Amino acid sequence: MSSEPVIKVRDLVKRYGGGVTIGPISIETMRGEILGLVGPNGSGKTTTIRCLVGLQRPSEGEVRVAGLDPLRDRKRLMRLVGYSQELPTFPPFQSGRDIIEITGRLRGLDGPELRKEVERVLDLSGLVGHADRKVGSYSKGMVQRLSLAQALIGDPEILILDEPMLGVDPAARIHIREIFLELKKAKKTILFSTHELYEVEKISDSVAMIYKGKIIVQDSVKNLLGGVGDTIRVEAELQRPQLVPLEQIRLLQGVARVELDGTRLVVEFAGGTDGRAELAELIVRSGAGLLGMTPLNKTLEDVFMEMVRIGSRG
Amino acid sequence: MAPEARAVAIIAGYELKKTMARKRVLIIVALIFLLEVSIYLISTLLPRSFINPFIPVAWAVGLLAPAGLLLHILALAVGSASFSEEYEMGTADYWLTRPISTAEYFIGKVAGSAAFMTLIIALYSLLSLLLPWFIYGPQSKLEIYVLGALSSIIAMLPFLSIGIAMGEVLRRSMLATITSSSAFFASLIAEFYLNIVGQINNDPSLIELSRLLPTWPSIRLVSSIVAEALPGGLPITGPAPIAGTIPPPELGTALASISIYAAIFLATALARLTKTDVTRRAA
Numbered sequence: 001m002s003s004e005p006v007i008k009v010r011d012l013v014k015r016y017g018g019g020v021t022i023g024p025i026s027i028e029t030m031r032g033e034i035l036g037l038v039g040p041n042g043s044g045k046t047t048t049i050r051c052l053v054g055l056q057r058p059s060e061g062e063v064r065v066a067g068l069d070p071l072r073d074r075k076r077l078m079r080l081v082g083y084s085q086e087l088p089t090f091p092p093f094q095s096g097r098d099i100i101e102i103t104g105r106l107r108g109l110d111g112p113e114l115r116k117e118v119e120r121v122l123d124l125s126g127l128v129g130h131a132d133r134k135v136g137s138y139s140k141g142m143v144q145r146l147s148l149a150q151a152l153i154g155d156p157e158i159l160i161l162d163e164p165m166l167g168v169d170p171a172a173r174i175h176i177r178e179i180f181l182e183l184k185k186a187k188k189t190i191l192f193s194t195h196e197l198y199e200v201e202k203i204s205d206s207v208a209m210i211y212k213g214k215i216i217v218q219d220s221v222k223n224l225l226g227g228v229g230d231t232i233r234v235e236a237e238l239q240r241p242q243l244v245p246l247e248q249i250r251l252l253q254g255v256a257r258v259e260l261d262g263t264r265l266v267v268e269f270a271g272g273t274d275g276r277a278e279l280a281e282l283i284v285r286s287g288a289g290l291l292g293m294t295p296l297n298k299t300l301e302d303v304f305m306e307m308v309r310i311g312s313r314g
Numbered sequence: 315m316a317p318e319a320r321a322v323a324i325i326a327g328y329e330l331k332k333t334m335a336r337k338r339v340l341i342i343v344a345l346i347f348l349l350e351v352s353i354y355l356i357s358t359l360l361p362r363s364f365i366n367p368f369i370p371v372a373w374a375v376g377l378l379a380p381a382g383l384l385l386h387i388l389a390l391a392v393g394s395a396s397f398s399e400e401y402e403m404g405t406a407d408y409w410l411t412r413p414i415s416t417a418e419y420f421i422g423k424v425a426g427s428a429a430f431m432t433l434i435i436a437l438y439s440l441l442s443l444l445l446p447w448f449i450y451g452p453q454s455k456l457e458i459y460v461l462g463a464l465s466s467i468i469a470m471l472p473f474l475s476i477g478i479a480m481g482e483v484l485r486r487s488m489l490a491t492i493t494s495s496s497a498f499f500a501s502l503i504a505e506f507y508l509n510i511v512g513q514i515n516n517d518p519s520l521i522e523l524s525r526l527l528p529t530w531p532s533i534r535l536v537s538s539i540v541a542e543a544l545p546g547g548l549p550i551t552g553p554a555p556i557a558g559t560i561p562p563p564e565l566g567t568a569l570a571s572i573s574i575y576a577a578i579f580l581a582t583a584l585a586r587l588t589k590t591d592v593t594r595r596a597a
């Protein structure tokens with residue numbers, strides 16, 4: 001495996017009119033890695049991706065994909081890269097098959113090889129029965145699948161996908177996730193953007209979190225779920241929640257957050273403090289009736305919110 | 315086929331198909347064909363003595379009729395939507411992330427638009443030959459007929475290019491159509507005004523000035539070629555550009571003017587396409 005990143009963005013800055021600036025953004029994706037670019041709407045995910053495929057020019061910084069400059073070498077680059085745009089649209093008067101075939105032809109496929117490859121991606125994307133229908137009659141989910149299919153034709157080594165799960169129903173989402181897992185097995189390099197942190201957790205090897213135009217963290221999913229801020233969250237089920245001594249709990253060492261929702265009490269310890277034993281003792285002594293206590297697994301959502309909080313504090 | 319030619323052919327084929335699917339364009343095409351059929355049907359109602367001298371070259375009327383206005387309006391409609399609709403539909407992102415160069419995309423789109431215009435000109439030219447042949451019998455001076463049809467293809471180039479440039483610069487098809495149509499009518503009115511005032515005041519500089527306008531070569535080229543076939547030239551005389559022709563020694567100037575206009579506006583469109591970001595589709 002080469003140590004050189006396949007996708008490299010260094011100090012990318014994009015300035016728009018009206019004083020809006022995205023960046024500086026730096027991200028790297030290694031060969032065979034799946035990187036999820038996550039962040040809220042308007043945070044700069046699409047700008048970064050559009051710079052990666054040469055649709056936008058960086059105001060500053062450097063962008064390289066497979067060692068190529070997307071602006072100067074777009075033709076060569078797009079032979080290696082499958083791209084799916086955010087909220088994809090295709091000419092409504094063409095069929096799904098036409099769209100896929102055009103990309104296949106432009107990637108140098110022809111004759112039986114092209115037909116075989118079209119059938120493969122149609123099958124993979126679940127569009128076999130709809131391939132000859134005009135795209136104008138497709139649902140949002142089908143357009144998203146078509147976008148994925150056209151990105152996959154010719155079996156490109158690199159995939160850059162902007163919000164590939166946006167607007168799809170749960171069944172299609174599961175299907176797309178399965179496609180990702182297949183691609184992961186095939187060691188494809190994938191960079192995809194989303195604001196669905198759950199999907200990133202399921203699919204990605206690593207995550208770059210982008211917030212207000214800046215990358216706040218890029219690390220492996222494993223590392224992020226393991227350790228940011230050393231936070232421990234527990235949920236306690238109470239018999240008599242009205243008796244729980246909330247003020248005393250808040251005074252326990254390391255307590256960062258206390259939430260009581262009906263009979264559920266959620267307490268978060270920060271800074272590596274594990275105050276679960278003291279918490280249990282307080283609840284028992286108060287007579288609130290501790291029915292059970294379970295640790296809450298940290299999710300990428302927690303990590304993201306925590307990183308945003310850290311970022312906001314400067 | 316070389317990969318570059320293949321890419322251009324794929325995009326040109328797509329552009330041709332896309333243009334054929336546009337209602338605005340189809341309405342103008344329908345008007346052209348309606349005009350063609352109406353002219354020949356109405357001609358059967360005219361006194362035979364009036365039309366007799368023109369019967370052997372009746373095809374000329376069919377070539378001339380759309381060349382004054384509708385041909386250029388069609389060129390503007392086709393050109394102004396060629397690039398702009400891709401931004402509006404969001405398909406510019408699709409095309410400009412294929413393994414093609416910007417130049418191949420550009421050439422393919424322009425070639426597809428020009429191919430559509432050529433197809434329409436070929437069809438109405440054919441109609442303008444077949445209808446009088448069917449109504450009045452064999453037609454003559456067919457070598458001029460061929461030149462007339464070819465000159466129609468050349469004549470539409472300035473306004474096709476203006477439409478393309480406006481479409482790429484503004485990236486909004488309706489706005490581009492309005493702007494480029496305004497340019498066409500402004501040029502037409504200015505040329506008419508300069509000719510009238512120039513003739514009344516006997517001021518050749520105003521008439522010379524009118525020759526710099528894009529309507530001068532594009533509207534007069536077809537009539538100048540076709541007039542050769544008509545007994546005594548064009549039956550209607552009057553101020554340009556309605557009935558004006560270009561004297562044969564100046565045909566070269568007209569062709570040069572057409573080439574310059576087409577080159578300037580196509581270069582403007584290409585510069586905008588290559589030097590700026592691809593506009594995202596409006597949500």
